[in-house]
Amino acid sequence: MSTSLRKMMAGLLLAAPLGCAGAAERSSAADAVALLHKAQDYIREHGVERAVVEFNDLHSPFNSTSPINRHGDLYLYSTDRRGYQAVHGKNPKIRGKIMFEMRDVKGVPLIQELIRQCFATPEGKGWVDYHWPHPLTQKVEAKKGYIERVPGTDFCIGTGIYQ
Numbered sequence: 001m002s003t004s005l006r007k008m009m010a011g012l013l014l015a016a017p018l019g020c021a022g023a024a025e026r027s028s029a030a031d032a033v034a035l036l037h038k039a040q041d042y043i044r045e046h047g048v049e050r051a052v053v054e055f056n057d058l059h060s061p062f063n064s065t066s067p068i069n070r071h072g073d074l075y076l077y078s079t080d081r082r083g084y085q086a087v088h089g090k091n092p093k094i095r096g097k098i099m100f101e102m103r104d105v106k107g108v109p110l111i112q113e114l115i116r117q118c119f120a121t122p123e124g125k126g127w128v129d130y131h132w133p134h135p136l137t138q139k140v141e142a143k144k145g146y147i148e149r150v151p152g153t154d155f156c157i158g159t160g161i162y163q
Helices: 001-016 029-047 048-056 109-120
Strands: 078-080 125-133 141-150 157-163
Touching: 001 029, 029 048, 029 141, 029 157, 078 109, 109 125, 109 141
Parallel strands: none
Antiparallel strands: 078 157, 125 141, 141 157
């Protein structure tokens, strides 16, 4: 973990409320957006290449219980216009593959929808509804994925909340 990330984590830890998050607690939409803002900050400071390494680390604070991922149910993923996934913070089998045709259990072409939100909207960001296994329970649940384009790149970074 980089020195600047350690400093950020220490500052967040000091600002975090005391107490442990219960297993039933889940991250909110605001938590997901805040995590993406921290990821965008990391990319601006360290560049995409170094961020890919950090975001693929299963023990990164972006992908595990930490002050920036209080419930441990968030993780980062990425896509480009082709559906290439350089990042997946929970499933190494997906990394380095073109997942354009991936669908959820109900047939939603989730990568295509994430690409649309990232590249076909003026804001370069948005939410997509689909169903996906929860990283802690492994049960398929309704999920809202949130994605943002990294300014000046053909790279989008995302996370999602379980409902």
